[in-house]
Structures are given as structure tokens and as C-alpha cells.
Amino acid sequence: MKEGFITRARREFRLQVLSRIVRMNAKGIPNFADSSSECSSSIAREMMSVFGGSTGEGMVKPQEAGRIFEELCLAFIRDCSVKTAHLRPGKWAYDRNLNIARFEQYKHLVDVESLMSQYPELAVVLGGNYIIKPDIVISREPEEDEEINRSESIVDSLSANRTLLRKANGSGPILHASISCKWTLRSDRSQNSRTEALNLIRNRKGPLPHIVVVTAEPMPSRIASIALGTVKSILVCKLAFGHFHAAAPASVFFSEESRLS
Secondary structure: OOOOHHHHHHHHHHHHHHHHOOOEOOOOOEOOOOOOOHHHHHHHHHHHHHHOOOOOOOOOOHHHHHHHHHHHHHHHHHHHHHHOOOOOOOOEEEEEOOOHHHOHHHOOHHHHHHHHHHOHHHHHHHOOOOOOOOOEEEEEOOEOHHHHOOOOOOOOOOOOOOOOOEHHHOOOOEEEEEEEEEOOOOOOHHHHHHHHHHHHHHOOOOOOOEEEEEEOOOOHHHHHHHHOOOOOOEEEEEOOHHHHHHHOOHHHHHHHHHHHO
8 A cells, every 4th residue: 555644744743853852862861751760761762763763963942842842743733634634624723822712612711811800709719720822723613604505505594503613603713622742741741731621621611622632751650640530531642652652561551550559
């Protein structure tokens, strides 16, 4: 079978990550590993041995690495989605760091925050940080009636008056997916992703968007910490999962799991 576009795109994505973000220290440990952890360093080194390609030169600051990782993830998602547009027709948008209140399921949060600013006692009870800006958002524009009824009359003034997909109902863009890009999961980054996901789950009015975390983190327990516990709706995408799985023997997963229990 001829090599598919997604296979080529994944390979190019990994090569871009290697050349633009990954750097090796004097001990041969890549910068997405925790050099103080033998487990993390071992898995990361093994991943590098099966990656192929070469790393770039010069120091990459952590914030810069995160920004580049977001850009590469967005480009990969957008390019692959365009190629599969015939499977999911519609007007789609792919953006970075957009306020979720721009989308139909969360536009009511503007009113919530306005009320809390007027009545501080509400903020004490309800908490804050309702309006978040995910690293990457995928959204869909609602459809005009002319498009819905293009082949035959499907909707009219008496039906489908609450669906978000119909622009005549006053709907704005619909949030399809929220993607959090974490180069690594050190310190509180895992908790940030969980908190963001809980906000999306609890505060929506309408369908829940897909919630995804993309990471290069090699430590199994840190990856598991995103999805374990109260958040059940997060999809965790591991950079080059096949290489990661090959690099981490079963004994690592069992030992890491025992630490979690």
C-alpha cells in the first residue's frame, strides 16, 4: 500500500520536534526527560535511539520549547484535518490561545464573570478563572439554512430551533476540541491540564468538546496523573507513542503503577 499522508506528516512532525526543540545534555539525556530520574532518563534515551533524525543545536528555553511545540502540533492537526475534510464537512477553524467565551457552549461565562466583578461575595462562593485560553482550539461554524436545505427542505421555522449547528438560532462558533500542549509534565503542568479540563466539563452549556493533552513526557506515572482521579474525559496523546511504548519495558509500567496505588 502506498504511504499515506498522515504517516508522512507524523514523520515530518517528529523531525521538526527533534531539530527545533530536542537538545541533549552532556550526559546524553534529552531535554524532555527529568535528568534527576533514572527511569525518565532511560526511557527518553531509548526513545531517541528509535526516533531517527538528529537534534538541533543551541539552547532552547523552556517557554520557547512550549511555544514551538504548540505551533508544530497546530500545523500537524490542521494539515491532517484539511486532508480528511471530506469525512467531516463543514467550516472548521484551528487557532491558538482563544478565549473559550468566544464559543457557543461557554459564552455565558462572560455574564458570570461580570456578575462576580460586581458582587465579590459571589467570587468567594463560586471561585474564579472560569474563562480559560486553551493552547489549541478546533471550532466549527454553524450552518446557514440554505446549506442545510441544499438538497431538500430539512429544517424550517417549526423544527430544530435549539440546535447549535443552525446559524438561524443565533449560534456562534462551536468548540469541537480543546488541546493542551505540554512539552513535559514537570511541577504543576499536569494539574493545570486537569483544572482546565474540569472547567470545560463543569461550565459548559451544550455538548462537551473533545479534551486532549499532547505531551513528550517520558515518565508513565506523570502521564497517568492527567487522566487518573476525577477527570475521565481527557485523551492523552503521547508524542510518538509507538516509540515510547517500545522504549518503556513492561517492568517500568508495573513499577510506576505500584507507586500510584
